[in-house]
Amino acid sequence: MDFSFSAKDEEFRMKVRDFFEHEYPREIVEKMASGASPTKADYQKSERAFAARGWLAVNWPKSAGGTGWSANEKYIFDEELERAGALNVVPMGLLYVGPVIYTFGTDEQKKRWLPGILDSTTFWAQGYSEPGSGSDLASLQASAVVDGDDYIVNGTKIWTSLAQHADWIFCLLRTSQEEKKQEGITFLLIDMTTPGITVQPIITIDGKHSLNSVTFENVRVPQENRIGEEGKGWTYANYLLGHERTSYAHVAGKRKQLRNIREAARERGLLADPAFIRKLGELETRLDTLEITVLRTLSSVAEGGAPGNESSILKVIATELAQDITELGAETYGPYVQPAFPDSVAPAWTGNTALPAGAAPAVAAYLGARAQSIYGGSNEIQKNIIAKRILGL
CATH class of the missing domain: 1.20.140.10 (Butyryl-CoA Dehydrogenase, subunit A, domain 3)
Incomplete structure (x- = not known):
């Protein structure tokens, strides 16, 4: 197998390297080198520098507003980003929920949520794990019960990365009790300013605050915020987790x-x-x-x-x-x-x-x-x- 890059790929590498050396915010590189925690403003400043060049949604197809880059170009970009010591993009919007929205969402949902991800004005969190439902995610019990045109959401999500910064959270929620635990789970997008949501910080052993517990108490969420079919959230979650696990x-x-x-x-x-x-x-x-x-x-x-x-x-x-x-x-x-x-x-x-x-x-x-x-x-x-x-x- 030949893993060498073509002359065109190497030309692309030099263009990306020049961007990180001359256009990317130097103060963020220095902050990351110190081991300090990036703020929400740091993440957004970094991502907007990428967006200004049209380089933010590296893994998205052009039809959804992404770069349309080849696998080699994506790999080279990631290489040069980490070589420069720049700040990686926040994955929850760009790598996780974005692909779910442009793959399974309606045209209206794409128009509503994808632009905010692409210009880094909307910050997302991921509501998957629960107390007692981590690796066995299909056992989750946080619920969404239909009430008219809305769902009423109750339960707790835990280990929620950067929820303290989030404008929206995408959640897996149980909408029915089925014989098979993977069934009856629904994929729902929730505005973090909705009444009834409480975010509690979890300070980890490295002294940093990136994780949180998020509690929902009778949170009213419009049914139009559901991605895909009710009860099919497990299918969308597996699609998302494939993107998540290749990002490590x-x-x-x-x-x-x-x-x-x-x-x-x-x-x-x-x-x-x-x-x-x-x-x-x-x-x-x-x-x-x-x-x-x-x-x-x-x-x-x-x-x-x-x-x-x-x-x-x-x-x-x-x-x-x-x-x-x-x-x-x-x-x-x-x-x-x-x-x-x-x-x-x-x-x-x-x-x-x-x-x-x-x-x-x-x-x-x-x-x-x-x-x-x-x-x-x-x-x-x-x-x-x-x-x-x-x-x-």
């Missing part, structure tokens, strides 16, 4: 992490340690394997199509590799790791000038990566999917 690879970002680890190890004299070098070499080899797997997956996905069950393979190997890279990153700083341990929200602890510059971000990355093998469907569940749907076991 971040090959270029991982390469940058490994370069930073190698440089920090050189400064600390660790490159003379055979055990350390072996660990670093193994991670670099595994990253090469991940990259080839990503390229194979991208080449098999038609424009606008949904990734298949192979996305579970990417999710497992990408998240396990992310955890191992950040573990070596923390190990690199040795005795500086404990003083760098965050005890408050990130901006308060990233400015410790007594530490090596990379120590605090390395510890934050290590702690934050612990959750990667859990969210988006735990890796144990993904391995079951691989065994049943790919290997036929």
Whole structure:
């Protein structure tokens, strides 16, 4: 198999690289390098810089307002974004609900919601997991009961990323009790300003606030906010989760992490340690394997199509590799790791000038990566999917 890029692809790469070097907001790159948490304003400033070039909806087909790029161009763009240390787009609108809307929504729904995603004026959250319904998402119990032209929504969603910033949330809600738990689930879009919605922050072990609990108490939602048919939400959710699980690879970002680890190890004299070098070499080899797997997956996905069950393979190997890279990153700083341990929200602890510059971000990355093998469907569940749907076991 030939994984080399054509001269046209490389010309495209130079155009994208020039954008990140000369047009993308430099202050956001510097903030991300410090390990500080981006604000809603940071996300929107970043995404509007992409939108100004028509480069925001990288994975969308042209017919829906996307770039219409080839698989190679999408991959190159992601590579250069992470190489530059820029802020990744918020996935909930662009990668998750957007494709569901333009694939399954009505023309009116597309006109209503897609423009706000494309110009980064509407911020979305994902309401899937519940207390007691995480990897076994089909067991969810948050309900939507028909009342005239509306649904009345009650229940709680948890681990809801960036809900504190969200204008809208897309939710899976139970609209009927069926014999098969995957049935009777409906895909509903909800305005976060609707009375009865409460957002409670969850501060994670890395000291950051990105997760939340969202409670719905008799929240009235128009039936016109339902995507597709009532009771068919599980079908749309599986389509969305394919997009979600292929978004974890971040090959270029991982390469940058490994370069930073190698440089920090050189400064600390660790490159003379055979055990350390072996660990670093193994991670670099595994990253090469991940990259080839990503390229194979991208080449098999038609424009606008949904990734298949192979996305579970990417999710497992990408998240396990992310955890191992950040573990070596923390190990690199040795005795500086404990003083760098965050005890408050990130901006308060990233400015410790007594530490090596990379120590605090390395510890934050290590702690934050612990959750990667859990969210988006735990890796144990993904391995079951691989065994049943790919290997036929």
